[in-house]
Amino acid sequence: MTVISKLEFEAAMAGRTCADVMHPWHPHCAPAARMIFASTAIGFNKFMLGLYLLDVLLKLTREKELTKEEIIFIVKSYLRTGVAALWIATTFLASNCIFRRWMPFNYYTTVSVPAFIGGLGISFESKQRIEFILYTWLNMLVETTFNHLEYLQIWRVNAVSGTALFMLANGLVMYEIRRLKLQGRTPTFYWFFSPPSVRNQQDIQNNNSSSTTNNNYNYNNNKGDSVKSPLGPFCPHEGPCIEEIRKSAIKFLGLGYVFGFLKTSVPRLGLIVKKPRLIISYLLNKKTISYGLFAGLYVALYKGLSCFLCQNQKADSAILALPCGTVAGLAFCVLPAPSILAAILANLIFMYGKNSSFARSKLPMSQLSFALVNAILFHNYAFYNNLSPAFFTNMLNVATNDRCHQIYQNLVNLVAQLPKHTHPVLPTI
Numbered sequence: 001m002t003v004i005s006k007l008e009f010e011a012a013m014a015g016r017t018c019a020d021v022m023h024p025w026h027p028h029c030a031p032a033a034r035m036i037f038a039s040t041a042i043g044f045n046k047f048m049l050g051l052y053l054l055d056v057l058l059k060l061t062r063e064k065e066l067t068k069e070e071i072i073f074i075v076k077s078y079l080r081t082g083v084a085a086l087w088i089a090t091t092f093l094a095s096n097c098i099f100r101r102w103m104p105f106n107y108y109t110t111v112s113v114p115a116f117i118g119g120l121g122i123s124f125e126s127k128q129r130i131e132f133i134l135y136t137w138l139n140m141l142v143e144t145t146f147n148h149l150e151y152l153q154i155w156r157v158n159a160v161s162g163t164a165l166f167m168l169a170n171g172l173v174m175y176e177i178r179r180l181k182l183q184g185r186t187p188t189f190y191w192f193f194s195p196p197s198v199r200n201q202q203d204i205q206n207n208n209s210s211s212t213t214n215n216n217y218n219y220n221n222n223k224g225d226s227v228k229s230p231l232g233p234f235c236p237h238e239g240p241c242i243e244e245i246r247k248s249a250i251k252f253l254g255l256g257y258v259f260g261f262l263k264t265s266v267p268r269l270g271l272i273v274k275k276p277r278l279i280i281s282y283l284l285n286k287k288t289i290s291y292g293l294f295a296g297l298y299v300a301l302y303k304g305l306s307c308f309l310c311q312n313q314k315a316d317s318a319i320l321a322l323p324c325g326t327v328a329g330l331a332f333c334v335l336p337a338p339s340i341l342a343a344i345l346a347n348l349i350f351m352y353g354k355n356s357s358f359a360r361s362k363l364p365m366s367q368l369s370f371a372l373v374n375a376i377l378f379h380n381y382a383f384y385n386n387l388s389p390a391f392f393t394n395m396l397n398v399a400t401n402d403r404c405h406q407i408y409q410n411l412v413n414l415v416a417q418l419p420k421h422t423h424p425v426l427p428t429i
């Protein structure tokens with residue numbers, strides 16, 4: 001089963017009750033809701049406990065010991081996430097049962113409306129976590145869009161068009177970060193590289209005062225966007241340009257390589273324990289090396305062009321991040337992975353959304369946006385299961401202790417019982 005069409009769904013739902021479709025594990029609504037609550041309490045701990053313990057271990061490597069406040073914060077954060085997960089799973093089922101009393105099953109609303117209501121449970125989380133979770137969901141929404149475009153044979157991420165799109169998105173993200181920093185705001189983004197801030201005039205003045213006796217400076221502040229001095233330093237860094245580019249490129253080459261190694265080896269830890277020699281093959285793996293090359297080249301291109309433009313124009317400005325970010329995006333050729341393109345596009349949507357007039361509305365826009373994306377991802381999980389991002393599918397199945405998979409499998413079985421002529425001819429994945 002790849003896709004469940006509207007026709008198939010509506011035919012399979014004829015005369016069905018909520019118990020037939022949504023809670024096949026118990027014929028009555030209230031006990032079924034209690035059971036999904038209990039399963040989610042177990043599944044959530046299975047899914048999150050390891051992640052939180054890893055987070056605590058990483059903190060301990062940096063801080064030696066945790067303060068009482070930090071421990072309380074971690075426990076509170078864990079409980080808040082738990083309450084949000086329980087809310088999402090339980091209200092999904094309960095609202096489905098309630099709606100069935102008034103309206104029949106509908107292809108567009110049966111899954112998405114309860115998932116939207118469930119998604120509002122994100123409000124239990126802290127503001128910072130809501131933003132991070134919203135970014136993660138946007139990332140999966142972009143991945144889902146890629147999957148659909150590929151399924152419909154319209155477009156797939158490739159080295160040429162993927163690089164062009166990545167360059168454009170990267171230029172815009174880098175500019176947005178620098179623009180916000182120049183305005184004294186703290187940009188929220190989830191990316192490995194942050195472009196250096198434009199130096200403020202005071203910094204340049206102090207620097208020049210200490211290096212020269214010539215006081216005839218010519219600062220030119222163009223609407224707070226451009227900082228110009230005929231004496232320099234023009235670049236947003238200390239020391240010689242070549243040294244700065246070389247050091248940054250090597251640092252990010254190393255970080256990218258370590259990240260690539262962890263990404264390829266951690267999911268296969270079990271295999272490595274059995275065959276330790278596999279570590280060498282993961283260290284020399286083409287993909288592992290590509291991550292290092294991508295990050296090193298990306299930073300070298302960004303910083304190289306930034307220094308060239310600053311020295312050439314004898315000025316720095318936030319807008320320079322646009323050409324620098326665009327050229328740095330050429331590094332995507334080395335690693336044309338859909339996940340990397342999805343990450344930068346999700347940052348672009350997230351940052352523009354957060355700083356738009358839409359976000360300044362009195363309504364809780366982050367929560368509503370999350371609930372909307374959650375509704376789309378749930379709908380996609382139910383009707384285009386093979387096009388659902390692997391992380392989303394695994395999370396739903398593990399965090400509900402397999403209840404979600406049970407509901408999906410039940411839906412598949414109901415559709416499979418239909419007479420053959422009901423099934424439309426659909427493209428295969």
Ligand SMILES: [Zn+2]
Nearest residue numbers: 018019029097
């Ligand atoms: Zn029910």
Ligand SMILES: [Zn+2]
Nearest residue numbers: 235240241307
């Ligand atoms: Zn420089």
